[in-house]
Amino acid sequence: MLLTGIYPAVTTPFYPDGRLYLKKLEHNIDRYSRTPIAGMTILGSTAEVVMLSEDEKADVLRVAIEVAAPEKVMMAGVGHESAIKTVEAAELVAKLNYDVALVRTPHYYRPQMKPENMLAYYRFVADRSPLPVLLYSVPPYTAYDLPTEVVVELAEHPNIIGIKESGGMIEKIAEVVNRTRHIKRTAHATEVFNAFTARMMMGAATREQEKEKEELVSVAALAGSGAGTGSSQSSNPKPVTVKVMRKKEVGFQLLAGSAHKLLASLDAGAAGAVLAFAAPAPTACFEIYVAWKDGDKELAQLKQQRIVDAAIRVGSQMGIPGLKYAMDLNGYYGGPPRLPFLPLTGEQRAEVERQMADVRN
16 A cells, blocks of 8 residues: 555544544544545554543544545554554444554563564564554654564554554654565555545445436437336446556555655654644645745745644643644634543643644644
């Protein structure tokens, strides 16, 4: 599967009393779908995923995939401490027609998480997951950094397509990219070399079948009869084969996780990024990526510098409460976080407003 571009790490909306606010999730997903992002990540760290019940996770996953535009790549966080539970979560999101299973490193028993444990865990999951697996190393939250040697070895597994590397170390990004260059795979793509996933293929086939049904019904109506051959054909349309327009060679794909280091990550070999800061500012992050892709180094640096302070202060230091308030400023619904997070103070809100003044959509 082709993984390029920008993927916002979608937040989970709550009512003030802490209940899921699914209508606002619909609003956010619909709005992201209208931006030039490549896709979305549901139930990542920014979604307050560790504070959600299993039923709440299922509701969030269902609503997001129903509303998302069909051309957007949809990733779902499925990582649990148990390998068996992780596989069960991957099976659930596959049934919901997600494209990628994002698997966070197990970390609760951190002292025992040796390289051999991680290799066994991820191979167990990848062997059984019905979806392609994206490794997820996020040491700011787990205090565990997936070792480069383990990543390189896991990259050989045919169902592990890449890693979301959120450690923010450019040297590690460059090393992983360099040491996995030998891996070559083929991915489906559109005519402009955007991702074309199995879910998109099924959707295209369905649309073609619906179109054929409409055409057959129209022909029957013109013939003056709803019965006979025309009616039979309209109720049983012939199978439609949708051809993938292109194929593209891809390697082991690395997605960066630090917005304030996005340009440096791309220069180091990242294919794109899954960004918490893209939740309130998807277009601003995309502008960095597209300028870099077009080879306009000066513009890319200008766009990067524009978001650096806000990405560090709002995204990294204030975290989810800050990101959610920034979303409120930019036309998305952020709303309150869940305890033990606290809402921002008036002084903090004013600071977010200052930081985001030049980062509008």
